[in-house]
Each structure stands twice: as structure tokens, then as C-alpha cells.
Amino acid sequence: MTKLGPRLVGIFGGTFDPIHYGHLRISEELVETMNLREMRFIPAGAPRLRAPPIASPYHRAGMVQAAIQSNVRFILDEREIYRPGTSYSVDTVRELRQEMGEDVTLCLVMGADAFMRLSEWHAWHDLFSLCHIIIAARPGHDLTARLDSLPQALREESSRRWAHSLADLESAQCGLIYIAPTILLDISATVIRTLISTQSSARHLLPEAVLDYIETNHLYSGEE
Numbered sequence: 495m496t497k498l499g500p501r502l503v504g505i506f507g508g509t510f511d512p513i514h515y516g517h518l519r520i521s522e523e524l525v526e527t528m529n530l531r532e533m534r535f536i537p538a539g540a541p542r543l544r545a546p547p548i549a550s551p552y553h554r555a556g557m558v559q560a561a562i563q564s565n566v567r568f569i570l571d572e573r574e575i576y577r578p579g580t581s582y583s584v585d586t587v588r589e590l591r592q593e594m595g596e597d598v599t600l601c602l603v604m605g606a607d608a609f610m611r612l613s614e615w616h617a618w619h620d621l622f623s624l625c626h627i628i629i630a631a632r633p634g635h636d637l638t639a640r641l642d643s644l645p646q647a648l649r650e651e652s653s654r655r656w657a658h659s660l661a662d663l664e665s666a667q668c669g670l671i672y673i674a675p676t677i678l679l680d681i682s683a684t685v686i687r688t689l690i691s692t693q694s695s696a697r698h699l700l701p702e703a704v705l706d707y708i709e710t711n712h713l714y715s716g717e718e
């Protein structure tokens with residue numbers, strides 16, 4: 495019987511520009527299957543590895559807040575948007591580790607596309623002494639078929655860290671990488687922004703509450 499549960503905390507960073515059902519479905523499944531105590535949604539402030547977000551940090555956090563009402567274990571954590579300068583996930587995980595103490599196991603969640611670029615992240619090696627990494631499969635980014643084409647440093651580092659089941663995550667407090675068999679949803683924030691900017695419907699790709707928020711605040715329509 496697995497002891498996975500209340501001591502596990504999920505950390506889900508992203509631009510969330512906007513948050514959508516791809517993010518929410520992964521979170522719903524991981525909270526349930528891993529019995530996470532909570533899933534923390536952490537909107538990035540100024541990401542280093544991609545173009546600046548379209549919506550302001552204030553609105554991206556507002557959209558996350560609107561989206562997460564459906565699950566009491568979903569929590570908005572705004573620390574990165576108020577941190578001056580570039581957001582580094584490793585700083586966030588380190589802070590959470592200090593705040594939550596050694597009894598909690600932190601699980602950093604990311605899509606397969608994000609994992610493939612992990613070795614470009616600031617101080618990425620340090621993550622393995624702070625948390626496990628949970629990878630959600632993403633359509634168009636078949637990680638298992640492309641393990642051989644990962645950057646060499648990431649391939650070597652990950653080769654000794656794969657967890658083959660959720661129960662494996664119990665064997666260590668940090669340092670393992672697990673590919674979670676979550677349902678694939680081919681949804682991206684880019685597609686949603688494009689639909690809205692061309693006055694097309696984005697309904698059923700993200701919660702109605704987020705769509706209402708976008709409409710009320712004139713986001714992505716070119717009027718903002």
C-alpha cells in the first residue's frame with residue numbers, strides 16, 4: 495500500500511497566458527492519483543526562456559484564481575509575479591522547501607515540451623536536491639520516443655533518475671523523474687490567444703469563468 499499522500503505538494507509553474515483545460519486536467523489527475531495535499535499554480539513573472547507574456551502578471555494571476563475554484567486543493571501562489579527581475583523556478587522551489595520543511599515532498603510538474611528544455615533552465619541541477627519532477631505527456635511532444643534526442647547533459651542526468659511508478663517516488667524525497675500517464679489534451683494558450691484575437695470562439699478549451707474574465711478585461715483582443 496503506497497504511503498503517497500498528504501506530504502506531497504505539487505508545484506505547477508507556467509505563464510498561464512491564459513490558464514486552460516490542458517493545465518487543469520493534468521492537475522486534477524495528479525491531485526487524485528498522487529493524493530497531493532495541494533497543487534500550487536505559480537504564474538511566472540518575467541520568464542527568461544520565452545517571449546514576454548501578453549497579459550499582465552496581475553491578469554494572469556486573476557485568470558488562475560478564476561479557474562481553480564473547482565478544486566479546494568488547487569492554490570494560487572503569486573510569489574513569482576511580485577519578485578523583481580527574472581523568475582527562476584529553482585528559487586521558488588528552494589523557498590517552498592524552506593517554508594514547508596523537510597517532511598514535505600515537493601513535486602515540480604511540467605509538460606513534456608518544457609522538460610525537453612530543462613537543461614536550459616538556471617541552476618537546473620539544483621532542482622534534483624529539492625524536488626521530484628513530474629512530466630505530463632503533451633500531444634506533439636512524444637518524450638518516450640525522443641529520449642535519445644534529449645540534450646546530452648539532460649539525457650545523462652535523467653538516465654539515472656527515472657521513476658517507473660508512483661510508488662517509486664516514495665523511495666526518495668527528491669531527485670526522481672516520473673512521466674505521468676495523464677490524458678492528452680491538445681490545447682495551448684497560443685491557440686486560445688489566436689482564436690480570441692480573431693474573434694473566434696475559444697469556448698470549451700478553458701473554463702467559462704476564465705473566458706468571462708478575459709472578456710471583462712478585454713484581454714487578447716488587441717484592445718488592451
Ligand code: ATP
Pocket residue numbers: 507508509510511516517520603604605606607608609630631632633679680681682683684685
Ligand atoms: P503557450 O502556448 O503560450 O506557450 P502553454 O499552453 O504551453 O502556453 P504554459 O503556461 O506556457 O502554457 O505552460 C505551463 C506548463 O504547462 C508547461 O510545463 C507546459 O509544458 C504545460 N502544458 C501546457 N499545456 C499543456 C497540455 N495541453 N498538455 C500538457 N502540458 C501542458
